[in-house]
Amino acid sequence: MIDTDRTEQPAKVVSSFSVFYEAELPGQVRRAAMMIGSTDLAHDLVHDAFVEVYRRWDSLDTPGPYLNRSVLNRCRDAGRTRTRRARLSERLRPEPAAWDQEPIADLLDGLPFNQRAVIVLRFYVGMNNVEIAEALDCPAGSVGPWLTRALEQLRKEMP
Amino acid sequence: MTSTLERNIADYLRTQSDRVEVTSTLDVIENDLIYLPRARRSRHTRRLAPLLTAASVAALVVGLTVVARGSAEPASTASDATSDTVVNTLAPLGTSPTEAAVPTPGITPVTIPSEFPSDVPRPDTFDLMTFITTGNERVGWEFYERREPTDSVERCTQYASSFDASWTSIPKTGVQPSIYAQVFDNGQWQVGIFCINDGGYLVQVMPAGANPVTASTLPPPLTQT
Numbered sequence: 001m002i003d004t005d006r007t008e009q010p011a012k013v014v015s016s017f018s019v020f021y022e023a024e025l026p027g028q029v030r031r032a033a034m035m036i037g038s039t040d041l042a043h044d045l046v047h048d049a050f051v052e053v054y055r056r057w058d059s060l061d062t063p064g065p066y067l068n069r070s071v072l073n074r075c076r077d078a079g080r081t082r083t084r085r086a087r088l089s090e091r092l093r094p095e096p097a098a099w100d101q102e103p104i105a106d107l108l109d110g111l112p113f114n115q116r117a118v119i120v121l122r123f124y125v126g127m128n129n130v131e132i133a134e135a136l137d138c139p140a141g142s143v144g145p146w147l148t149r150a151l152e153q154l155r156k157e158m159p
Numbered sequence: 160m161t162s163t164l165e166r167n168i169a170d171y172l173r174t175q176s177d178r179v180e181v182t183s184t185l186d187v188i189e190n191d192l193i194y195l196p197r198a199r200r201s202r203h204t205r206r207l208a209p210l211l212t213a214a215s216v217a218a219l220v221v222g223l224t225v226v227a228r229g230s231a232e233p234a235s236t237a238s239d240a241t242s243d244t245v246v247n248t249l250a251p252l253g254t255s256p257t258e259a260a261v262p263t264p265g266i267t268p269v270t271i272p273s274e275f276p277s278d279v280p281r282p283d284t285f286d287l288m289t290f291i292t293t294g295n296e297r298v299g300w301e302f303y304e305r306r307e308p309t310d311s312v313e314r315c316t317q318y319a320s321s322f323d324a325s326w327t328s329i330p331k332t333g334v335q336p337s338i339y340a341q342v343f344d345n346g347q348w349q350v351g352i353f354c355i356n357d358g359g360y361l362v363q364v365m366p367a368g369a370n371p372v373t374a375s376t377l378p379p380p381l382t383q384t
Binding site for chain 1: 171189
């Protein structure tokens with residue numbers, strides 16, 4: 001049976017979602033792109049997260065945090081998958097994967113996802129350690145060591 | 160206090176973010192998507208899930224046990240031929256017809272049952288024994304085996320020679336596929352001895368006056384292993 005949620009949405013709610021979408025989209029896509037290093041993949045992940053928010057729009061009191069968490073979770077999954085695929089690609093062929101043709105923030109490519117996410121959230125979004133821990137759903141004590149190791153790595157690579 | 164490295168990282172990230180061109184898909188979300196509802200499991204189903212799982216496992220174990228037992232026993236080759244009043248059911252000695260299992264020829268030969276009438280010459284051991292029944296009543300026995308054709312003929316004639324003068328010998332002809340057929344009758348019992356051209360050797364013991372043996376009552380040849 002096909003759900004007709006879309007057609008049953010009141011016009012006012014859809015309009016509100018449109019405002020929310022337009023306001024959130026640029027920041028979400030850019031943040032996701034720097035976390036995973038791919039604009040196309042970032043668009044896909046953010047689009048899927050917005051679809052999820054749209055379907056739950058009536059029941060969400062604060063869609064912003066829900067969207068943030070959804071995008072971050074998808075970035076984490078994509079980052080882990082990308083890492084596995086990159087390792088496999090290194091073994092199978094010397095060329096980089098297709099999504100690495102024009103990488104975003106490629107200086108961060110050598111970092112594990114958690115360290116990369118901490119760098120982006122701290123120096124691009126401007127979060128403190130507690131906020132980062134909450135966003136990544138991890139212990140606050142983990143953020144400091146991740147940040148330290150990431151900075152040590154970037155110190156070697158930054159021009 | 161912000162270090163030079165941290166400032167450089169922040170500048171680098173802003174520069175990189177400016178490279179990202181953002182494309183809206185709002186129209187797709189609002190107009191082009193058809194959403195399929197996710198199936199929700201009812202509370203009743205969730206509560207039953209452990210029980211259903213346990214029942215499934217139990218059924219699987221029972222099924223595997225039955226299959227294992229079935230594969231350990233050869234398939235029944237009970238005769239599907241029946242006459243109007245005499246029904247043959249293959250069964251090993253001492254078991255009821257419903258528990259019949261056909262042993263492999265020459266491996267687990269049956270012996271003559273103790274209830275076998277004392278005034279009837281005892282045949283040799285056979286591979287199979289069948290109860291001859293009329294309705295639900297056992298009225299006789301049928302013994303069958305298959306060897307080399309020459310051996311079966313020799314055994315038939317040897318067994319036939321054990322019947323004394325109190326028995327009336329009635330040669331049978333046209334009982335296909337028998338190559339030798341003879342019936343002995345003493346007024347109380349009749350014993351049919353049949354030698355089949357595939358090496359089969361059949362002895363039927365039943366009350367006198369029962370329906371005569373016909374070719375259709377002969378059991379099918381056994382599969383040699």
